[in-house]
Amino acid sequence: MARQEQRSACPIACALDLLGDRWTLLVVRDMTLLGKTRFSEFLESPEGIATNVLSDRLQRLQDSGIVISGKDSEDGRRVLYAMTKMGLDLLPMMLELAVWGAKHRPQSGVPKELQERYLADKDQFLSELRERVKRSSSSILPAE
Amino acid sequence: MARQEQRSACPIACALDLLGDRWTLLVVRDMTLLGKTRFSEFLESPEGIATNVLSDRLQRLQDSGIVISGKDSEDGRRVLYAMTKMGLDLLPMMLELAVWGAKHRPQSGVPKELQERYLADKDQFLSELRERVKRSSSSILPAE
DNA sequence: TGCAATCGCTTGCAAATGGCAAGTTATCTA
DNA sequence: TAGATAACTTGCCATTTGCAAGCGATTGCA
Numbered sequence: 001m002a003r004q005e006q007r008s009a010c011p012i013a014c015a016l017d018l019l020g021d022r023w024t025l026l027v028v029r030d031m032t033l034l035g036k037t038r039f040s041e042f043l044e045s046p047e048g049i050a051t052n053v054l055s056d057r058l059q060r061l062q063d064s065g066i067v068i069s070g071k072d073s074e075d076g077r078r079v080l081y082a083m084t085k086m087g088l089d090l091l092p093m094m095l096e097l098a099v100w101g102a103k104h105r106p107q108s109g110v111p112k113e114l115q116e117r118y119l120a121d122k123d124q125f126l127s128e129l130r131e132r133v134k135r136s137s138s139s140i141l142p143a144e
Numbered sequence: 145m146a147r148q149e150q151r152s153a154c155p156i157a158c159a160l161d162l163l164g165d166r167w168t169l170l171v172v173r174d175m176t177l178l179g180k181t182r183f184s185e186f187l188e189s190p191e192g193i194a195t196n197v198l199s200d201r202l203q204r205l206q207d208s209g210i211v212i213s214g215k216d217s218e219d220g221r222r223v224l225y226a227m228t229k230m231g232l233d234l235l236p237m238m239l240e241l242a243v244w245g246a247k248h249r250p251q252s253g254v255p256k257e258l259q260e261r262y263l264a265d266k267d268q269f270l271s272e273l274r275e276r277v278k279r280s281s282s283s284i285l286p287a288e
Numbered sequence: 289t290g291c292a293a294t295c296g297c298t299t300g301c302a303a304a305t306g307g308c309a310a311g312t313t314a315t316c317t318a
Numbered sequence: 319t320a321g322a323t324a325a326c327t328t329g330c331c332a333t334t335t336g337c338a339a340g341c342g343a344t345t346g347c348a
Contacts, residue, residue: 006251007190007191007192008189008190008191009190009251009252009253010173010190010191010245010252011241011242011243011244011245011246011249011252011253011254012169012170012173012177012238012241012242012245013170013173013191013245013252014245014249014251014252015241015242015244015245015249016166016169016170016241017166017249018249020164020165020166020167020169021164021165021166021334022160022161022164022165022335023164023335025156025160025164026156026157026160029154029156029157033156038295038296039295039296039297040294040295040296045152046151046152046153046154047151047152047154047157048151048336050335050336050337051296051297051298051337052297052298052299052335052336052337053334053335053336054296054297055296055297055298065248075294075295075344075345076295076343076344076345077294077295077296077343077344077345078294078295078296078344079295079296079297086248089244089247089248090244092240092243092244093237093240093241093243093244094156096236096237096240097155097156097159097160097237098155098156098159099155099236099237100155100159100233100234100236100237101154101155101156101157101158101159102155103233104209104230104233105155105158105159105161105162107150107153107158108153108154108155108157108158109153109155110155145304145305145306165305166306167306182324182325183324183325183326184323184324184325192307194306194307194308195308195325195326195327196306196307196308196326196327196328197305197306197307198326199325199326199327200305219315219316219323219324220314220315220316220324221314221315221316221323221324221325222315222323222324222325223324223325223326
């Protein structure tokens with residue numbers, strides 16, 4: 001279950017070649033905003049991704065340099081996943097997508113306080129978030 | 145070729161329920177950044193969307209309130225498409241996606257000048273773009 | 289030391305979606 | 319009034335997805 005390709009030279013199209021489907025950005029969300037690091041944690045998200053789709057997406061994200069993985073030193077069965085710098089750079093887009101969803105999809109819910117902090121000072125919010133994610137994954141990174 | 149559904153209450157997931165596939169955001173790109181308004185114009189984009197997929201996406205975008213359409217008063221064969229306010233609100237996300245693509249997909253190309261103007265003052269760039277898009281579609285809008 | 293449980297996948301199969309080419313209908317142009 | 323054009327629709331086949339079951343490598347427990 002895999003195949004990739006470039007449809008055009010447009011940066012939006014190139015980004016969508018990697019990220020344009022119903023699941024990939026949910027994995028990115030889990031890994032950044034929700035701090036998840038393991039296969040089984042991603043499976044627990046309420047959207048219910050299938051195991052074969054999840055392993056396919058994790059592989060693609062690694063192939064394209066957005067995610068890296070390594071074995072858990074404390075439990076050899078486990079594999080830990082983390083975002084690379086390239087992956088962290090997706091945060092601004094993810095947050096704007098979240099803002100749009102929160103504004104226009106009435107059935108969605110976000111903590112108001114969070115959204116207001118973001119809208120009040122986007123850059124500040126972003127750099128705090130970057131730091132938090134970077135720190136939480138720094139222990140995992142086998143090498144970048 | 146159609147069906148929709150909500151997978152969770154997360155605003156990102158809700159947004160992806162509508163926008164999460166390889167084609168939808170390319171149509172949005174054509175309609176906003178490239179100023180296209182007609183079926184045949186969307187078909188001309190280099191990515192080569194299929195006609196059945198295009199008409200499905202245009203329908204979904206209308207169903208969800210992101211796009212509206214109306215007959216061309218000068219040529220009854222033609223249908224004109226335009227973004228609603230809800231659709232215009234996708235611009236910040238689209239631009240961040242473009243920035244990411246331009247930075248991390250080496251095979252993609254954007255006018256450097258454009259990108260620098262955006263990065264220098266995002267809000268200014270955005271409001272100019274909003275105005276431009278709104279104006280170019282104002283003649284189309286049957287009613288909003 | 290053995291044995292069940294856990295973790296991260298892979299496999300098989302049916303159903304949904306996408307790509308391509310060939311219509312179809314309404315409108316316009318000559 | 320004939321032919322071209324615009325926007326779709328339809329049919330067919332290939333690819334992708336969703337779901338359930340299985341598998342091999344640890345690990346924790348008796």
